[in-house]
Amino acid sequence: MNTRLLDDNITSQVRDAFASLEQPVKVLFFGSQEGCQYCGDTQQLLEEVTALSEKLTLETYDLQQDAETAAQYGVDKAPGIVIAADEGGEVLDYGIRYAGIPSGHEFSSLITDLIQVSRRDSGLSEATRQFLANLTEPVHMMVFVTPTCPYCPRAVVLAHQMAMESPLVHAEMVEAMEFPELSSRFGVSGVPQTTINMGKGTVVGAVPEGHLVQELQNALAR
Structure with a gap:
């Protein structure tokens, strides 16, 4: 047992x-x-x-x-x-x-x-829901974390809320130490780090909802 x-x-x-x-x-x-x-x-x-x-x-x-x-x-x-x-x-x-x-x-x-x-509710603000409803292309987020990081859950949950809200959003928590090759590939030096669309955007730290929306807009414009 x-x-x-x-x-x-x-x-x-x-x-x-x-x-x-x-x-x-x-x-x-x-x-x-x-x-x-x-x-x-x-x-x-x-x-x-x-x-x-x-x-x-x-x-x-x-x-x-x-x-x-x-x-x-x-x-x-x-x-x-x-x-x-x-x-x-x-x-x-x-x-x-x-x-x-x-x-x-x-x-x-x-x-x-x-x-x-x-x-069955993402809990996101109306403005964020509207942004996600208007997406026309896929968004993939990887949120790199470590178990000892107290700020990481905020970043993970926010990304997962966005995935829940939109069928075009896919969000994955990645435990940085278990996947060192991935962490190295995306230059993870501190956590949480949210990598958007395989490196088109990067957000370091646990940021407010509106900030992440802005970073997603920037990444999609590239």
């Missing part, structure tokens, strides 16, 4: 937070047998979290063995997580992704996302 990752205190807090869950949420986990240091812990973490509410269900896949499903969701890194709405067994994919274990401060991002998706 594995030692639990969540102690009684955290478990109690999460269970209390999940009292506000409204609609069912599906969590898809993609692991790998090929050199994935944190896959076991990530799967266990998700099992413990989703067990705390009947409104949460977890599906587990292997990146290689279930390559077709991974491709369907655009997951190419392990551990990988998709958080989606569960509409009567049908998966409504908002484009919310995690690459790496959501541990440390990022655990709060995971819990916030689950609650947000259960409400």
Whole structure:
């Protein structure tokens, strides 16, 4: 029997937070047998979290063995997580992704996302919703984080809110130390760093909603 990752205190807090869950949420986990240091812990973490509410269900896949499903969701890194709405067994994919274990401060991002998706409402301002409604081309954001960064969850949750609001937005938390090649490629020297459309835009720090919208506009104009 594995030692639990969540102690009684955290478990109690999460269970209390999940009292506000409204609609069912599906969590898809993609692991790998090929050199994935944190896959076991990530799967266990998700099992413990989703067990705390009947409104949460977890599906587990292997990146290689279930390559077709991974491709369907655009997951190419392990551990990988998709958080989606569960509409009567049908998966409504908002484009919310995690690459790496959501541990440390990022655990709060995971819990916030689950609650947000259960409400089926991004919680964004009307101005931001209008901007996203008028998008005509895809936006891909990678938010580089570390578990010890206290400001990173704000950046992750904001990107995920935008993904939830628009079918053209795809937003992925990337744990910088688990994916050093990606961090190096995009010049990550501090976190959080949000990389827009594979480097067309870069935002360093946890910025307000309006600031990120401006950076997205700038990146799309390039």
